[in-house]
Amino acid sequence: MLEDTLLRHKYNRGRKDVLPRIYEKYKHDLVSLAAALLQDKSKAEDVVHDLFVSLLETDRQLRINQTLKGYLATAVANRARTASRLSLVRQTTPNSYDPENSVTADNQAVFGEEKQYLVSALAQLPYEQREVILLKIVSGLKFKDIAKSQDVSINTVQGRYRYGLEKLRKLLDGELI
């Protein structure tokens, strides 16, 4: 926690040399979050790659006011949302988008075979619910911060979280050990 404060402080003062340390510290968390959001590891790595490149190349000073982990998780979620929308647009099939079909066997194997039920269930959730659940549980963000990043009210975020968990519970009924 103290190291995070120091890293954030240095980055805010324009020290780009702290980025390798930040990347090393959070790379697995960020790739996991993006992979769970996008259900695709290569896209997830692209998102994380693009995030760090933009942090490296930007000339303007970024003022990170929240926790470093929270900031990175929010940034990854925002970029993953954009990537998800782009992939929706690119789909040429006339049928509506079915996330379950987009999860290939390879992508399910990203988190291990034993997690395939959970990954599959997560993929069936609407993107907004999935994002709230993952940001809350995996990244530990507060509802207030999630609401701010999604530009919706806290009640909406709490509703998405509750409905998402309920749906997951129904989908995974008897599957989880």
Place this chain on the structure above:
Amino acid sequence: MKPADNIKRQIKNLRTQASAELDKKLHLKFQKALEEKQTQSAYHQPNILRFITSSRIAIAAAVTIIAAAWFVFTYQKPKEQIEPLQTMQIYKSESLSELTSTMSLNAAFQRGGIKAVEEQLAKADKKISRGLKEQLTIKQLLCELGQDDKI
């Protein structure tokens, strides 16, 4: 354990590793960016203003130095600056001898060139002619010489 808690625990354990390829790509970019920054730093001279505004301590130090310099120049004037003022005082005096002394004429020259010297000499001339117009009586002359009692 409640099913919801179990789901949360399972989601929390949903982890994957960043690939070595991503590591390599990003570390190369970090290294390149840092090398470029070091090269730029070597080319550019350090900007004093940027340094001063970089931290509060630097700002405080700069303000202290400026205040100290101002104090020294304002309240501790060197002797060389005081002497010309004395010269100016001589120049301003109305005494005939002081008006025509070398020092006062020199000060007038420094102040306004040959024109100022001419003005000062004209002033002295006026003073002499005024003195001549005031004719002394014999009584006044004897008073000055201390022979007043003998009359």
